[in-house]
Amino acid sequence: MPSSLSNPLRLGLRQERVISPQCLIIFGASGDLTHRKLIPALFELHLQRRIPSEFAVVGCARRPWTDQEFKERMKAKLGDQISGNEKEWEHFSNYLFYEPVDLQQNDHVVRLSKRLNEIDKLQATHGNKTFYLSVSPNFYGSGCKALKAAGLIDDPKKSRVVIEKPFGRDYSSAKKLNRIVQSCADESQIYRIDHYLGKETVQNILVMRFANTIFEPIWNRNYISSVQITSSETVGVEDRAGYYESSGALRDMLQNHLTQMLAVIAMEPPGKFEPEAIRNEKAKVLQASKLADEHEPWNSCVRGQYAKGGNNLKKLKGYRDEDGVNLNSTTETYIATKVFIDNWRWQGVPFYLRTGKRLPKRLGEIVLTFKDVPVHLFESTIINPAPNQLILRIQPNEGATFKFEVKSPGSGMKSRPVEMEFSYDESFGEPSDEGYVRLLADAMLSDPTLFTRSDEVEAAWKLYTPLIELMENAPWKLPIYKYESMTWGPPESDQLLSKDNIFWRRP
């Protein structure tokens, strides 16, 4: 009997693109990302029958593991994710190989090259290679140079390089890194990954905007009064203090994930749904973006750092008390900023972006607030009629809500706000893939649509350059405000909006 848990009529209808014979080489295979995201994503692709039989995953790191050890470690790390699919894992693990490699050692890379040739013949992967640099950002440039020197990325049609974030630390380092990487490989071979773009809900913004006639005519300064983009986490720094101390919320989240969402929400319609057409529009809108007050950038940004909090049952440490964090750390765990886009569509519309750790909810959302009606004909049941809002929920409870006014029941003519809901769960009933599932498949399919191009990365860094310069040269102008753990950031961030008579949405 068909189960009510899955739609039997849907089975087999979704035509997914199948990856061509491929060898995926992961540098930094002993790191967290490999067992937390990459191998689970590849296993998911295997379960979806999207991986060809001519396939190999070669883990590379300094540790002297064997193929067998690598397989066992991955199996142990994945744990519950395999349960129920043990046979499939046995099959999948046949694709796993391991080669101890230090990318800084020439002889290691030469040995790797020979091993890849052997694996290519063994697995019949037709020379197609995707190199995934899941290593420290300091090694992106030298890693690419090592691959180039060994001739591993000479063929632009058969080799690709995927590079994790952060791509650079600021505008000049990103520009320099782009130059190095582009001297080793063609831009078409470089896939700068931002896993937010792999999220179904972020891609849905494009579909909502450009597959419907009702949104685009009002998607501009004539109808929209402000846009808020929020990405909040409930967790603290956890075991990433080493990395986080040198990055902070601006480099970790704002410059990449939130700015990519800004680009997708604000870009012009592309002429075609083709990678370069889309990336051109994203780059253009980022190039037109600027801090609300470029001359006095401290007026456009509020930084915060979580202090202790919690309750009697669970006490939470402040950021400076976390393991591995400097007692006098000035790293921001919260940042809110106000941005304008200097183009015809968005002139004068403020975009507020905020992200932080130890906030009350884990969520990602974009809120478009529409302008007030010109004349209030009806009295509202609340103090003032609420402006229309379109809320796009990126995570969790993915979907969209549209808030609008209706007549409140009764003999009078009072208005009150109601919500119209779209929920992925209720409409489709199936969980969407993790961002890495989509992006790994796209990289191996040579589809760069959801990867950031060099000019996008540079434009995103350039946007925040005044803030980075302040943080480095005059940090007192951009002070760190403390906020209690599990609150919505420092009160000063509310003032960033209240000056415009706007408030953060409390999700």
Added chain:
Amino acid sequence: MKPQLTLQTPLELPHQEISNYLNQLWISEDEDNSGANTFTLMVWQPAWLEQCLVQSGLIRGPITGTLSPEIIRVAKKLIIDQGLSHTTSLNSEELLNLLKENLSNNDYEDLRGQFFESSISTLNPRRLITLAPTLNNKSEIKTFVSAYCPLSDSTVTQPICGDLVVIRGDSNSINKKGLKIIDKLSIKDLPTWLWWNGNLDESQEIFNYFTNYGVRLIIDTANGSPKRCLKILDDSIRLKKAINDLNWLRLKSWRESLAMIFDPPSRRPILDHVSDIDIDIAEGNFLQALFLISWISDKLEWLFSKIDIHGELIKIEFKRNNGEKISSAINLVPLGNPSIHSGQVIGLRLISKISEVQKNNTCVILGCESVECMRLEAGGMADMQLIEQVVPNAFSSSESDVSKLLASSRGNTSPLFENTINVAVQIFNSMNK
């Protein structure tokens, strides 16, 4: 009109010289420019209707192998003017026989093999071989050859080129000589597709040659007798040969719309209580409806019980694992309009009785946009919860459908179609017992 693929008129060459000529064509100093590394597409392109219309002076030539709007308009008018049944298919033998009575002996330009929709040419077939049988029964084999480089708006450094070969002659000479030429034209290591763009009942020797040749087949079961079509499908599956059917492909929007209705988890229990399914088809070949009901029954794990035919009504009964009965019916509905593809599904009604309490029952109606669905809405179902979806059934050209298959197929038969065929064959065989 479709874009002409070749900028120069293909060269007529004796068939013995073609292989050599093509080999020379790709000898180049530039190693990267040795032709597209894609696939060979062979097309059986009789274009009988177009040939008849041109030769009887009802439309102007040249013959291109395209089912143009003009051909459709003239043929539909002819059907009505000549007093044929309004539901006569444009591919029907009745219409062709009528046209053959008034053929002139004038020469006409035949450009078949030179015109392809850009949806196909942009896939860069390495070799396009067109088999162009002529109406004239005494046409000796003629062969033409040319290179082509489809223009692309993407920023590739140089165009990816292919070649095309046209083998023209009467069916008999194609069978005797043409197939031997094809033998020499195969490109090692590249897959070969055959698109049989004609009736599956005709030129069976030629068709069988290709099925033994190991090509990936693209057929259209709207164009052939159900018995012959199902035999071809069944044989291909048993022999594990890749086969694709444009008639099945055209069902895609029906399958997708029906699945879409049951995506919300709250609606899925409805599927456990389906009691009736009615499918309306435009009069003619009932295979597409048989595929649709077979697909539904396969997905919902129903077992076929029996089939009854009452005039133009085909009743098929299934059972669930728990013994509950599901009645389905295929109704042939006259549309008063000549069809392009015979027997296309135009409406579907699915009734689910969850309980005797009527408010819990559901009636799902899918109707084809072009013919509405008033007939299916009748029947005392108005008081049931009604979910109505309209399926756009816009006419897309066969070439566009073929290009979708070429772009997406992995060279094997879709497992979904394979399971459907197994059920359809079981039902059909039971009908003929």
